[in-house]
Amino acid sequence: MGIFQRFARLPLKPLCIWSLCPQYSTAFTVGRGLIVRSSQLIQHRYVHSRGLGASPGNLGAAPPRLPFSRVTQEDLAFFKTLLPERTITDPDLLKSCNVDWLKTVEGNSEVLLRPKTTEEVSQILRYCNERNLAVCPQGGNTGLVGGSVPVFDEIILSTSLMNQVITFDNISGCVLENLSNYLEERDFIMPLDLGAKGSCHIGGNVSTNAGGLRLLRYGSLRGTVLGLEVVLADGRVLNCLATLRKDNTGYDLKQLFIGSEGTLGVITAVSILCPRKPRAVNVAFLGCSSFQQLLETFQCCRGMLGEILSAFEFLDASCMSLLKKHLKLTNPITESPFYIVIETAGSNAAHDEEKLHNFLEEVMSSSIALWSLRERITEALTHEGYTYKYDISLPVEKIYDLVQDMRGHLGGMAKNVVGYGHVGDGNLHLNITSPSKDPVLLAAIEPYVYEWTSEWKGSISAEHGLGLKKRNYIYYSKPSEAVALMGSIKAMLDPKGILNPYKTLPDHIH
Amino acid sequence: MGIFQRFARLPLKPLCIWSLCPQYSTAFTVGRGLIVRSSQLIQHRYVHSRGLGASPGNLGAAPPRLPFSRVTQEDLAFFKTLLPERTITDPDLLKSCNVDWLKTVEGNSEVLLRPKTTEEVSQILRYCNERNLAVCPQGGNTGLVGGSVPVFDEIILSTSLMNQVITFDNISGCVLENLSNYLEERDFIMPLDLGAKGSCHIGGNVSTNAGGLRLLRYGSLRGTVLGLEVVLADGRVLNCLATLRKDNTGYDLKQLFIGSEGTLGVITAVSILCPRKPRAVNVAFLGCSSFQQLLETFQCCRGMLGEILSAFEFLDASCMSLLKKHLKLTNPITESPFYIVIETAGSNAAHDEEKLHNFLEEVMSSSIALWSLRERITEALTHEGYTYKYDISLPVEKIYDLVQDMRGHLGGMAKNVVGYGHVGDGNLHLNITSPSKDPVLLAAIEPYVYEWTSEWKGSISAEHGLGLKKRNYIYYSKPSEAVALMGSIKAMLDPKGILNPYKTLPDHIH
Incomplete structure (x- = not known):
């Protein structure tokens, strides 16, 4: 398992084709919303209600x-x-491992273990299982739902020293651990882009089935992960570390561990299929007068950009206001209710530019089209006070209705209700801000947001997972038969429940 | 679950750019190796060794x-x-459901059930589970490893009447049942292409994690299947029929049922992500003087064709001889030891043609490049007598070594040893022919072929599954811990073992 370092930016080759873009020269200097961890303040300490349990x-x-x-x-x-x-x-060294990236959840573990080998992980788990000691596996600790830090005194099992690249094979795939420059030098890239997250680990990415910015193009980790090595709760090592693109010999066990947030086993090695590094990357920034127009632009974009489209993301005017207010970023285009970021990645620069030109000519007749910066919305939000964050999947035509409904529903209670996200994946990041933590506001948001999502058959956690914070909301997205089966799988693989307790599965299985 | 009809061919827009291609005009009339089921002869009746069990x-x-x-x-x-x-x-109506597509395995079921609804499937399984009656789920019955027909008197549960399209959503994906023209009319395609197989069902495709010709471009069903509805062995209905591209709420249960060959549940509905229909499809046929040159061509092709490459398949000179001998197909290019079929699919015809031209100009300096027909090798092989078929995944640089080693190993015992397959997926179809079934030849092939594959960490079944025929060879590709865990999953989901018994899992779990 390896440190997935801040990913070197691909050389962006922007096209400037319309004079309507006055701030063009600065519009490309902003990175992919990188958030500097060390500058984060502790805004709120998550109240554990220790001993009382989750209240309704x-x-x-x-x-x-x-x-x-x-x-x-x-x-x-x-x-x-x-x-x-x-x-x-x-205790000083343990402090940063006990608190999550958002500084909202804090445990009080007194032991941090840093194994270097699969055998060491196996010995630790065998011992903990026999002794009935709970364990919290931790990668880069960049999760957003309280899944990567202990809730009480669980032993923290850090995989930060398991960062070797085992093999790299530029035909079949690569068994990876420490990536980034390693792959770039060999003219390949990772199929997921979490560069913005700075210090996340590939093992953690797989454990949480991280999504990110390249999913539209390369698909999820369920397709690109070729193999895993996993240490089970009792210390047994499960070697499914294939490097084959196709293998239909029995049940695909690795899928159990992808996205199960460390509750079924500890991932100790990953084999992943890496795409070729694209020769040309272009970014476009456009304004839209309505969400309906944004959806029409998306349809047109998929048809005209086709196989080179690698991202189609949106932000609303409220996000733009926060970027201006807190980060002094300039909106390079005419004020619009909605903005779109489009990225293309392809093997032939001239072809990609021509496709993008044709597309923009097509949409220019009906929308304000311009090139501009990439986003740092999450960072701007941290300056607003307290932020209630939701990561929702919905049918794409419904995603902005939730933002508008929420605005009406909350009225003056919220400071800001903003929406942005991955249009290409039907994935909305809904953020509601408040000067400080506000139980009355929270009670107005939840379970309203979950009920709304459930009614439209959406997912209450598109890519962030359930972790601690959302475990009890699982029934909004999964039927009770499915949750019961998850409980049976957990009991089969971890009968004492020592692996990442209090996470993913609800407190009570119906 | 729907009938996955013979897929309407995409309009091929071949490019003819070199005069070295004399038979060009006829070279594009051949389909994707379609095999007409009704013309198949029963070449061999699989001997069940009833009551004796599998011998070493x-x-x-x-x-x-x-x-x-x-x-x-x-x-x-x-x-x-x-x-x-x-x-x-x-009995007359039951006959065709008791025998497999290759006519090599035959059961003697006396009951065929044809439910139309999930509720009917649920009632059937609840009854069978209580009565301890074994059930063999059957889709289009096109499997190659004896997974889709009863071994003894199992009740055949056919899903052929469950063929409704439930919804189609041209933004988020589609819940599908009867596809093909339905999607074409709406300008979309299926992410897998099994058009050649004529009558396979999408439910069966998902149950067996079928690969096919578009995997290189669109990835496996593990990524494109968004949701499933499954009836468990005891009749419980598990509704995981999401249409969301992203959903991280708990364990991804649907993965358990993809590729488990009907041994864990019966798939009653599928939701699948469908790509846009490409505007341009081109096919090229090239000759290569060695397998090494073929691999170099593949590397060059991936770099230059990039995102529009949708297939890279190969056949050897032995395959070409069989095509000529049995199907009177003409080789339109100079005789070569190896031939490559390349397909591109993209959104811009002019760009795709230019990319292909550039690529061919590059490789023309080192290989004989020409356009030509698509393949019907499997069909030609059926005329050779008896065929021993192997579907192997290996590191791509090793795939042809297995063919050559096998030729040396078998010497004059085999009539023909031929290799073809999906280079892009590292997937070799090794076929060994003999005038009739030959136990001595079989003993020389097996376990040699499995040991060879295992030594190079390959898969003994890349896309065909294990079914009945290969269940006991699972240990060549999976460690005993993994097989034990599969056994635990089977016991958890189907405690009486009534679902597709004798398939996928080995007779004895170590």
Whole structure:
């Protein structure tokens, strides 16, 4: 498992073809919404309601601690023998691993283990399973739903030292660990782009089935991950580390571990199919007068850009206001209710430019088309006070209705209700801001937002997972038969429930 | 679940750019290797070794019948009440459902049930589970490994009447049942192309994780299937029929049913993401002097054709001889040891033609490049007598070594040893012919072919599945921990083992 370093930007080759774009020269200097972790303030400490359990009004709160053993001096002695320099108990060093990236959830683990090999992970889990000690696997700790930090005193099992590239094969695929420049040098790229997230790990990406910006083009990790090595709760090593593009020999077990947020096993190695690095990357920024027009533009775009379309994202005017207000970013085009970011990636620069020209000529007749910057909305939102974040999948024509309905529903209670996201994937990031944490506002948002999503057969977590915060809302997106089956799978693979407890599955399975 | 009809051919727009192509005008009249089922002869009746079980020398033979109940008059009365016109017991009508497409495996089921609704499937399975009656789910019955026909007297549960398109949404995806023209009319296509197989069903495609010709471009069904509705062994209906491109709420249960060959549940509805119909499709046919040169051409092709490459397939000179001998097809280009079929599919005809021209100009300097026909190798092979068929995944640079090693290993024992397949997926179809079935030849091929594949960490079934014939060879591609876990999943979902018994999982789990 490897550190998935901040991904080197592909050389953007923007096209400037209309004079309506006065700030063009600065419009391309902004990265993909990179958020600097160290500059984040702790805005809110997640209240665990320890011992009380999640109340009906706050199903995301922590449940009571389950009766796991507590770490003893004998346990520490075992770990220190196994990992002499890599058993961390210094509270200062533990602090950053106990709190999540958004600084909203904090555990109080007293032990951080940093194995380097699969065998070490196996020995740790075998020991913890026998001793009934709970374990929280942690990659880059960049999750947004409280899945990557301990809730109570779970042992933190960090995979940060498991960062070797095992093999690279430029025909069949690559068994990867430390990527980024490694792949770039070989003229390949990763099929997912989470460059903005800075320090996420590929093992964590796979555990959470991370989406990101390239999904529209290369599909999800369920298609691009070719193989996994996983250590099960009792220490058994499951080697499904194939590098084959096709293999129909029995059930595809690796799929169980993709997106299960560390609750079924710890991923110790990944084999992934990497696409060729595109020769040409272009970015366009457009304004639209309505969401309906934005959808029509998307349809036109899919038809005319076809196979080179790699991203189609949107933001609304409220997002643009926040970018101006907090980050001093300039809107390079005429004020519009909606803005679109389109990226193309292809093998022939001249062809791609021509396709983009043709497309823009087509849509220029009906919308304000211009080139401009890429987005830093999430960063701007952090300056607003407290943000309630929702990651919703819906039929694409419904995604902005939710934002508008929510505005009407909340009225003056919210400071801002903004929408942005991946149009190509039907994935809305709905963000509602408030000067500070506000239980009355929260009660107005939830379960309203989940009920709305469920009514339109959407997903209450498109790409962020359920983690701690959303585990009890699973029934809004999955029928009880499905949740029951998930519970059976959990019980089969982790009978003592030591792996990432309190996450993903709800407190009570109907 | 729908009938996946013979897919209307996309309009091929071939380019003729070199005069070295004398038979060009006829070279494009051949379809994608369509095999007419009704013209197939029964070449061999698979010997089940009933009651004896698979012997070490023939692990693909049927095991002893398990102690399931036998169908009684009371059972028939129940089925006839539930499905008055759709409970078939006429031996003549049952015959074609008892024998596989290759005519190599034959069961003796006495009941064929043809439900029309999910509720009927649920009632059938609930009844069979209570009565301990074994069930063989059957779609189009086009499988190649004996997975789709009963081994003994299992009840055949045919999904052929479950062929309705439920919804079609040209933005988010489509919940589909009867496809083909339906999609073409709406300017979309299926992400998999099994047009050659004539009568396969989409439910069966998903159950077997069918690969096919478009996998290189659109990826496997694990990425394109958005949702499934499945009836479990005890009749419970599991509704995971989402139409969302992204959904990270809990474990992705649908993956358990994709590729599990009907042993974990019966798929009753499928939701699948369909790509836009490409505006331009081109096909090129090239000759190569060595497999090494073929691989170099593949690398060059991936770089220069990039995102429009939709297929890269190969055949060897032995295949070409069989096409000439049995089907009177003419080789339109100079005799070569290897031939390549390249297909491109894109949104801009002029761009695609230019890319293809550039690519061909590049490779023309080092290989004989020409346009020509598409292949009908499988059909030609059926004229050779008996064919031992293997569907192997390997690192792509190794795939032809297996053919050559096998030729040396078998010497004069085999009539022909031929190789063809999907280079882009590292997938070899190795076929060994003999005038008739030959146990001595078989003993020379197996387990040699499996050991060879295992040594290079390949898959002994890239896309055909394990079914009955290959179930006991699973350990060549999967470690025993993985097979044990598959057994646990089977026991969890189908505790009585009534669903498609004797298939996929080995007779003995270590």
